[in-house]
Amino acid sequence: MIRVVLIRHGQSVWNLENRFTGWTDVDLSPNGLEEARQAGMILSKQGYVFDAAHTSVLKRAIRTMWIILHEMDLTWIPEFKSWKLNERHYGALQGLNKAETAVKYGEEQVHLWRRSVDVRPPALDKSDPRYEASAPRYRNLQKGEFPLTESLDDTERRVVKYWEEIIAPDLSIGKHILIAAHGNTLRALVKHLDRIPADGIADLNIPTGMPLVYELNEQLSPIRHYYLGIDGELPEGTIPSRMPS
Numbered sequence: 001m002i003r004v005v006l007i008r009h010g011q012s013v014w015n016l017e018n019r020f021t022g023w024t025d026v027d028l029s030p031n032g033l034e035e036a037r038q039a040g041m042i043l044s045k046q047g048y049v050f051d052a053a054h055t056s057v058l059k060r061a062i063r064t065m066w067i068i069l070h071e072m073d074l075t076w077i078p079e080f081k082s083w084k085l086n087e088r089h090y091g092a093l094q095g096l097n098k099a100e101t102a103v104k105y106g107e108e109q110v111h112l113w114r115r116s117v118d119v120r121p122p123a124l125d126k127s128d129p130r131y132e133a134s135a136p137r138y139r140n141l142q143k144g145e146f147p148l149t150e151s152l153d154d155t156e157r158r159v160v161k162y163w164e165e166i167i168a169p170d171l172s173i174g175k176h177i178l179i180a181a182h183g184n185t186l187r188a189l190v191k192h193l194d195r196i197p198a199d200g201i202a203d204l205n206i207p208t209g210m211p212l213v214y215e216l217n218e219q220l221s222p223i224r225h226y227y228l229g230i231d232g233e234l235p236e237g238t239i240p241s242r243m244p245s
């Protein structure tokens with residue numbers, strides 16, 4: 001049986017401040033550090049071992065992965081970082097407080113920006129300091145790949161490309177893989193794996209710092225999935241109470 005573990009980074013300082021984050025490179029909050037440590041402890045206690053770990057180029061996910069691997073005494077395994085696992089780009093909303101934005105534009109509009117599959121938030125202007133296309137970490141992006149904003153569909157396309165080209169071949173030869181990524185990156189991946197229709201994804205939220213295990217068949221189609229708690233797998237369908245802001 002093939003198994004892959006997905007984990008959303010621990011709480012970040014902007015999760016705590018309730019700000020749209022996207023590609024902004026904020027770090028974990030003290031609580032997020034602890035969530036990552038607990039996730040590593042849970043995985044270790046449940047006997048999980050990984051051959052490789054994949055993450056984004058954003059430090060909240062990288063640090064989560066590092067803490068988990070440290071807790072599991074697996075810091076020696078190969079690590080891979082890709083912008084394709086970055087959080088969904090939140091365009092000109094990045095940095096704004098979510099509650100204040102809802103007051104300004106209305107709950108309905110903000111819900112559309114956050115949870116529809118095809119509505120893109122207002123785009124960043126290329127002159128905006130938040131447009132970081134020339135940052136060293138993004139130098140390998142092809143022309144036009146650096147987003148000014150993204151819908152969940154846009155995010156899904158790049159995540160699925162990474163899954164199909166990089167992760168799936170390794171899973172197929174029996175490697176055990178950890179993916180430490182972001183709320184919307186993982187929503188997009190889960191939408192793809194579980195073939196969730198566009199109108200079925202709005203209520204799917206992935207909590208910070210909780211290991212989510214997917215068991216897959218030989219064709220890499222999901223058999224079942226569950227979150228891991230300190231006492232083992234949570235009953236299928238259980239969503240842990242630690243929800244994103």
Ligand SMILES: O=C(O)[C@H](O)COP(=O)(O)O
Binds near residue numbers: 020021114245
């Ligand atoms: O980028 C962000 O702001 C969050 O990590 C995910 O935000 P959302 O729950 O508003 O999509």
